[in-house]
Structures are given as structure tokens and as C-alpha cells.
Amino acid sequence: MMHRHSGLKTALGIFFTAIMLFPVYWMVNISFTAKGSIRSGDVIPMDFTLDNYARVLDIQLPNLATSIVLALCCVILTLVIALPSAYALSLLRVRGSRVISFLLIVAQMIPAVVITLGFYEIYNKVGLLDTIPGLVLADSTIAVPFAVMLLTSFMESIPKSLLEAAEVDGATRLRRFTSIVIPLSRNSIVTVSLFAFLWAWSDFLFASTLDGGGSRRPITLGLYAYIGAQTQEWGPMMATAVLSSIPATILLVFAQRYVAAGVTAGAVKD
Amino acid sequence: MKRKASEMTAVSTQPDGRRGMLDRLNGQMAAIGFVLPLIIYLLIFYAAPLLQNMSMSLHRYTRRTFVTGDAPFVGLDIYREVIGSSEFWPVVLQTLIFVVVSLIFQYAIGLALAVFFNDNFKLSGLLRGIMLIPWLLPLIVSGTTWQWMMNPDSGILNKFLGLFGINPIWWLQADHSLWAVIIANIWLGIPFNLVILYSGLQNISADLYEAAALDGCNAWNRFWNITFPLLRPVTSITLLLGFVYTLKVVDVIWVMSMGTGSSKTLATWAYSMAFGKGTSATIKYSQAAVLGSILILVALIFGFIYLRVQKAQEEN
Numbered sequence: 001m002m003h004r005h006s007g008l009k010t011a012l013g014i015f016f017t018a019i020m021l022f023p024v025y026w027m028v029n030i031s032f033t034a035k036g037s038i039r040s041g042d043v044i045p046m047d048f049t050l051d052n053y054a055r056v057l058d059i060q061l062p063n064l065a066t067s068i069v070l071a072l073c074c075v076i077l078t079l080v081i082a083l084p085s086a087y088a089l090s091l092l093r094v095r096g097s098r099v100i101s102f103l104l105i106v107a108q109m110i111p112a113v114v115i116t117l118g119f120y121e122i123y124n125k126v127g128l129l130d131t132i133p134g135l136v137l138a139d140s141t142i143a144v145p146f147a148v149m150l151l152t153s154f155m156e157s158i159p160k161s162l163l164e165a166a167e168v169d170g171a172t173r174l175r176r177f178t179s180i181v182i183p184l185s186r187n188s189i190v191t192v193s194l195f196a197f198l199w200a201w202s203d204f205l206f207a208s209t210l211d212g213g214g215s216r217r218p219i220t221l222g223l224y225a226y227i228g229a230q231t232q233e234w235g236p237m238m239a240t241a242v243l244s245s246i247p248a249t250i251l252l253v254f255a256q257r258y259v260a261a262g263v264t265a266g267a268v269k270d
Numbered sequence: 271m272k273r274k275a276s277e278m279t280a281v282s283t284q285p286d287g288r289r290g291m292l293d294r295l296n297g298q299m300a301a302i303g304f305v306l307p308l309i310i311y312l313l314i315f316y317a318a319p320l321l322q323n324m325s326m327s328l329h330r331y332t333r334r335t336f337v338t339g340d341a342p343f344v345g346l347d348i349y350r351e352v353i354g355s356s357e358f359w360p361v362v363l364q365t366l367i368f369v370v371v372s373l374i375f376q377y378a379i380g381l382a383l384a385v386f387f388n389d390n391f392k393l394s395g396l397l398r399g400i401m402l403i404p405w406l407l408p409l410i411v412s413g414t415t416w417q418w419m420m421n422p423d424s425g426i427l428n429k430f431l432g433l434f435g436i437n438p439i440w441w442l443q444a445d446h447s448l449w450a451v452i453i454a455n456i457w458l459g460i461p462f463n464l465v466i467l468y469s470g471l472q473n474i475s476a477d478l479y480e481a482a483a484l485d486g487c488n489a490w491n492r493f494w495n496i497t498f499p500l501l502r503p504v505t506s507i508t509l510l511l512g513f514v515y516t517l518k519v520v521d522v523i524w525v526m527s528m529g530t531g532s533s534k535t536l537a538t539w540a541y542s543m544a545f546g547k548g549t550s551a552t553i554k555y556s557q558a559a560v561l562g563s564i565l566i567l568v569a570l571i572f573g574f575i576y577l578r579v580q581k582a583q584e585e586n
Contacts, residue, residue, distance in 0.1 A: 009391040017397045027415040039424040085308035092301035106573035111518035114562035117544045118319025173300045202408035204521045241411045248406035256399045263465040
């Protein structure tokens, strides 16, 4: 019964997906269109050019590099904080774990714009404004609560007997953590890393406020510079937009499974 | 090894002994050691900025006092000023419209697509995966693209409407800007809803549908009598999280309209005042901090609601 309309459903599915992805397609389309023809709005780049990319690559490559460094540092910091604490919250029966869980939920709900203002004042005092470490620390706040919650809920599912057996064999807590819990959590660690990377990469709020636009700025600010400009140059702007979408696209192609896992784990407990 | 094992069990069978207590104390110390980095982290990177924000809302910070650091304490004066200003309630209303309308459409469209993709058909997995793209792109990228599509002169949206003889719409101006950013935000939120609701659907047993189909229930009735009620737990969590996340949105609105006209929400207003951008030409730290405190309060309330809903679901 379910399969009678399979062909029709596939056609409909492609249609819906096409509508959903139209803006993305449009971005790519414009990025390959020569300046003179952008306003004519052709559905495919009739006046094809690579000029837009050639023009932005020089300017944006350093920004892309900055973003990669930022995002990778953010992943490391997130894991360093989240892994041991998730272990304590899930398997070591630490006191006050309920309070910490609640604080994490609230932390995730606090608007970044509020934290930004506080950060700005503090960074101003301690001299972290316009620095990469400052931005890494700020960006990590987007991912840490999520990471701890996701890893905790995964580690809770690790069979206790496994850890007890290791304890009997004389493995210390640290050893159980490094040789059992971490290897078993591999998938969750990948998911957390993906999101930490992606969120740091996409961050605009912290970058636009804590990074005064010095020489080392992330790609999101590189893109934003076109928006603030008096004469909007759509071609280079869309080419930059495409460049800043590369990581998301790569992740989707190679790690769709982990992405979907992250979205659902963040919201639904099963 | 074997001998050691029996020793360990011997110890753990008498938990009231001195060894047992010491062990537990030891264990608790170790556990705290593992969780300590997180606690320090939360204190420095959440508690400190939030307290800073709170303090700024109670002291009158100006450009000068921000530098000199002698902002006078004024109690709740700034709260009164901000809430009493003629702008406050209209912005609250715009924020609510932004959040609620976005949520309704994100959810409805996400659910429709989830139901659609729930029957496995050719390419369904692939298409479902591709649909995630809008959600994974940096918000600033999506905002930029929508801004261009909504360009009044040569944007594709007005070109399309022109085919039906509709006059160009000034999407990102004045009264229209709220609806423009809502449209973009709905588009952004659909994948999130789709993924969560799809996974919710996967947990509903196919037997139920078969039984209903045998009873002569059509697809429409099956949806309203089985799918929708059984999705209720997932729905409430999705909408709850959606509410909080949508309340925070700054990037998309900022990139599209800089929070001008009717697209000014509490979050974008706070952003513009805190850093003297967009509609706020001067920096107003304290006023921004007041809006920040209000947003924190809402986050706290929703944190409690979320926890209660989750607990109620676990008990079921």
C-alpha cells in the first residue's frame, strides 16, 4: 500500500527539496554570474564567470584560515571541558549533578547577545579584545553546554558492568575514563566536534563585537564587510558566501549521520 | 589479579565499614575533580558575564563612565526608563510576532515534510539529508542570500511576483521588514523541525497504522488520531526549544535589515544599543543590559518549564 505511489512521491520529494534549496542554489548561481548580468536574474549563470571568486580569494583566504584555526581550537577546548565533566555527571555519581544539568539547560537558553555585552566589558579590562584566544573562549560558550549534555546522556548508556569489571581489575577512574569511556563515546565525540566546529565557524555575534576588525578576522566578518559597504557588490559577496558554506557542505556529505544525531540528541531524549 | 578482585568485592559488600566510607569520599573527590573544569568554566564564561550584565543594568554606564569605571549606582531607574519608553511594548509585540509566527510555520511545514518523508520511497534518505543544508549554513550566509533575493529592484522574489502582475515589494523596509525576516527565519527553522519530528515519527509503531487502516481509517484521520497525539511529547519539546532559540535570533535579522523598522526585536535592540550599531547611533550599555536581564529572565523561566516537561515525560 505504502509503495504504490513511490514514483510520484519521489518526484514530489525532489520538488519540495528544490524549493527548500532554492536560496542556496541562487547564491551559487549569482556567484558564477558576471557583474553586468547579475540584475537580469537568469535561472542559470548565462554569463558565466569565475571572476567573482578570483577577486575574493586573495582577500578571503586569510579569513578562511583564521576561521579554521578558531573553529579547531574551539573543538579542542569544548572536548577538554566537556569530556571529563560528562564522565563525572554520568558515571561517577557526582553530588549536585541535577543542579549542574539544570544550569546547563539554562546556559543553553541564554541569548548570546547578553553574554556578548558582559564579555566585552571583561575583555576590555583584561585585554582580550581583538585576539584569537578571546574569540575562541567566547565561541566555545555556544558549544560547551550542548556538548556536556549530549556526552552525558550517551555515557549514561554505557553498561555499568563494563566499568565495574575494569574497577575489579584495578583500573583507576582516570584509566577507566581514557581506556573505556572515551573510546566507547567515539560517535558522540564526533557529533559534538562537528557542532562545535560549525558553530564557531558560523559565529557572527561574538566576532562582530569582540573582534575589532583587525587583520585577523574570521570569514563571517569578511562576508559582513560586503553587506556594510556602500555599493553592494553582489557577485563577490555571493562568492564569499559560497566559500563560507564549504565546511557545512563537507560535513553534510561526509557526516550526515552524526549531524542528524546531534540535532535529535539536543532536543529529544529517548 | 584474581585475588585482588575478591578483595575488592569484600570491601564493597560492607559499605558501612570505614573503608567503604573512605572509598566513597575518595570517589566523590575524584568525581569533583573531573567536573571541576566545567564548574570553573561556567563561572568564568557564564556567571561572570551575566553578573556583569546585571551590574551594568543597575549602574548608569555611558561612554565616559565605561572608560573611567565610576558609573553611579541608580537602582532600577534604567529598568523604568527602558520599560517606560514608547518603544518598549511595540518591540515586545514585534518580538512575539516574530517568534510565534516563525514557530507555527516552521513546525507545520516541518511536520508535513516529516510525515511525507516517513514513507520510505526512492531517494527519500538522500533528499531528507539535503534538506538539512539551510540549517547548517552560517546564518550570515543565509541572511545575505535572502537579502539579495528580497532586493526590491532586481531580487528574484519581486521578479517572480511580477510574473503575476504584483508590484515590487520593499521587503526590507519599515513595516515589511518584520515579515521579510520571518520568512527567512521560517526557512531556516524547517530542517530542525523536520529532523526532530521525523525521529519522533520513527518511534511510532507501524502496527498502529496498519490496525487503523484495517478499520477503514483514511490517511487524514490516521494523522489526527494517531500521529499527532503520539507526537505530543516531541512537539512540546520542539516548540519549547524553538521558542527560546528564536527569541535569541540576532544574526539573520541583523544581516537582512539591521533590525530597522518593524524587524526590531528585543535581541537586536539590545545588540544595537550595546555596540552603537544600526538604529542606535550611540552606545547605551545600561539600556542594553536591561534588555539582557529581561531576556535572561525569560530564559530562566523556560529552563524551568523545559525541565518540568522533560520530567513529566520521563515519568510517563
